[in-house]
Amino acid sequence: MFRAISVDLARRAGTSCQKQPAPVGYARPTGIRTGGASTGRPTPPDTLDGVTQRTAAQLLVECLAAEGCEYVFSVPGEETMDVLDALGAVAATARDDGRLTGPRHVTTRHEQGAAFMADVYGRLTGRAAVAMSTLGPGATNLITGVADAYLDRAPMVAITGQASSDKLHKEAHQVVDIVRMIEPVTKWSTRVERVEAIPEIVRKAFRTAILEKPGPTHIELPRILRRHQSTTPPARSFPGRPISPSRPTRRSPTRPS
Numbered sequence: 001m002f003r004a005i006s007v008d009l010a011r012r013a014g015t016s017c018q019k020q021p022a023p024v025g026y027a028r029p030t031g032i033r034t035g036g037a038s039t040g041r042p043t044p045p046d047t048l049d050g051v052t053q054r055t056a057a058q059l060l061v062e063c064l065a066a067e068g069c070e071y072v073f074s075v076p077g078e079e080t081m082d083v084l085d086a087l088g089a090v091a092a093t094a095r096d097d098g099r100l101t102g103p104r105h106v107t108t109r110h111e112q113g114a115a116f117m118a119d120v121y122g123r124l125t126g127r128a129a130v131a132m133s134t135l136g137p138g139a140t141n142l143i144t145g146v147a148d149a150y151l152d153r154a155p156m157v158a159i160t161g162q163a164s165s166d167k168l169h170k171e172a173h174q175v176v177d178i179v180r181m182i183e184p185v186t187k188w189s190t191r192v193e194r195v196e197a198i199p200e201i202v203r204k205a206f207r208t209a210i211l212e213k214p215g216p217t218h219i220e221l222p223r224i225l226r227r228h229q230s231t232t233p234p235a236r237s238f239p240g241r242p243i244s245p246s247r248p249t250r251r252s253p254t255r256p257s
Helices: 056-066 078-092 111-125 137-152 178-185 195-210
Strands: 071-074 104-107 129-133 156-162 188-191 216-222
Touching (some): 056 078, 056 216, 071 078, 071 111, 078 104, 078 129, 111 129, 129 137, 137 156, 137 178, 178 216, 195 216
Parallel strands (some): 071 104, 188 216
16 A cells, blocks of 8 residues: 655655755645545635745645645655655645645655556546656656556656756766657656746646646756745636546447348
């Protein structure tokens, strides 16, 4: 069984295993409330705060909540720790009934497992979950499950970390062009260039994933942007009707003439 955890995770090899504090200055998304008693899905907030300073990672998590994302499946890594800290802050501010005000993080043993979980979730519900990985080999491991979702026409959003943008032109350690590598098996793939563009990018990723022919989309978040401060609020969500999971149809037997 997969277990959901609050994300006070140790840094990967070569770093200390101390408990990570919640991000300084983090404010819980205002106005976000949970949906019906049956699912507890986050619903769009009535008011969106355009004053509070947010890091790119915090803004990303708020945008996921505004889109009604329920789960983020991932293997923790250095390049996604800020996003995991923001998810941990959401878990720490759960309501009295235990429901979260944003996505729940589920730790997996392998990036392929994270992608396959998001794939199956999309097939069963018609809604998009997130599969997240770190850069380099973590991201390339994710591609197998993303390709399966593409062939299954399952909505999902893949998020990958990346090194700082000043290293993308170099042959730096574990730096590969995931945006171009994952393009053939996604409906849309992009890199975040500005923090202020995150709400629009997340909105397009989720809308593109669930509408028309469903399938996976991809967002890459470079390391240098994750802690940039911004007052940009999440985009208001206008959730569409979930696409019913496709079921195989049985052909009628051919009658003799």
